Amino acid sequence: MSQTKKRLLIAASGTGGHLFPALALAKELQDYHIEWLGVPNRLETQLVPTEYKLHQIAVTGFQEKFGLGTIKIALRLVRSIWQVRQILQKGQFDGVFTTGGYIASPAILAAKSLGLPSILHEANAIPGKVTRFLGNFCSIIAVGFEPAAKHLSRYKTLYVGTPVRPEFLSPQKLDLPIPDNVPLIVVAGGSQGAVAVNQLVRQCAAAWFEAGAWIVHLTGENDPDANSLQHPQYLVMPFYQDMAALWQRANLAISRAGGGTLSELAVTKTPAILIPYPFAAEDHQTYNAKVFVDAGAALVFQQQELSHQILEKEGLKLLNSPENLQEMAKSAADVAFPNSTQLIADLVRKTLI
Incomplete structure (x- = not known):
């Protein structure tokens, strides 16, 4: 496959807080070929397909107490990592950008397993679970609030704020x-x-x-x-x-x-x-x-x-x-x-x- 542009997979799902910063970044990266990773029946199914190809996987967060439900979620995560690996390989992507949330886990881990760089943006002053647990697998973590960097001192971070849509x-x-x-x-x-x-x-x-x-x-x-x-x-x-x-x-x-x-x-x-x-x-x-x-x-x-x-x-x-x-x-x-x-x-x- 001939590639004239770098290819970036953006993993952002669920809420405007995750999606709008990622959409702002995507518009800025006009020199990149961008595709999207999301979850069925979430906000990205309304906002993304008109602009970018949307890949959908089934994944949920680890919110329950340990038990049978946790095992099912873990198995679903393993399956979703395999799915993202396939997407990354088939699309010959050069890396992953994610705004966190549970969609970030398979994206980061699949990229790491293929030796691809991943960038995670953490918009909150207190980093979420995915950021804290998987930060070591990311190339760098961009933080929206300076206090977040103090909680991620063992990882490579950069304080850059949180993107807003151009009209703001x-x-x-x-x-x-x-x-x-x-x-x-x-x-x-x-x-x-x-x-x-x-x-x-x-x-x-x-x-x-x-x-x-x-x-x-x-x-x-x-x-x-x-x-x-x-x-x-x-x-x-x-x-x-x-x-x-x-x-x-x-x-x-x-x-x-x-x-x-x-x-x-x-x-x-x-x-x-x-x-x-x-x-x-x-x-x-x-x-x-x-x-x-x-x-x-x-x-x-x-x-x-x-x-x-x-x-x-x-x-x-x-x-x-x-x-x-x-x-x-x-x-x-x-x-x-x-x-x-x-x-x-x-x-x-x-x-x-």
Whole structure:
């Protein structure tokens, strides 16, 4: 097979936090032939096939206590490693890039077994299990937050931030009927675990409306009370496609603290009240949020300790203090990596020589 381009297999699956950084990198690597490794019935089946050839394998994470289920998962992993080996060999790939998660395990191990380089990107301040356990099999680990490197001191790491989609890096026009001169709060709890945040926000909304704020509330798909609040200054929807324009317009975000979301908030200089998802693996969202709090870019509250009275009061404080919001916006810019995609693309080019 004649190869005029380097061939890269990207293994990224499941959530936007894994997929969007990988898609941003893929667009940057126009000089590479790129194919994708994913899992059936996950988000990649919607986002990837229009741009890249998608290979699908069946693999799950080691989340259960040891038992018969664990043995089945281990056997499935062995099978998936063999499948990825076949994909890599047949496609004559030069290496693998992965954003972690359980799809990363067979990708990294198959690449290692064939003597191919692999690059893993860890978006969270506390590295996940795959990163910690398989880091030694990777050529290098790119980290999104500096504290992650301290947990991976025995591995080769590079602090490069987390890629965001190109539209986040240039001014976007928001196509929503919101006046230009009003403060805007954007609430994005995400589809997983958003209901508790949504309930708090609806209880706070009246006071924020009275202060002149508008609210765009992205409730996710699992909130039975999503349409229970109606107000002229309130726009509610499950999701919104143009998050770049929305974050750029927002004066304040109320959000979870996933690595990808925080990278978007940083490059758009959006002050935030962060409510980490309490059931995230190893509480990694709390550690992510701490980076922003330490920088002065956000406030953080644990969901189990947050009442609507506290959230209402803190929101009003910020709405009534534009100078504080401006300082937080500057601090968010200080932790931003607007060139993260280019840095990781350069890393790929240097590794896949």
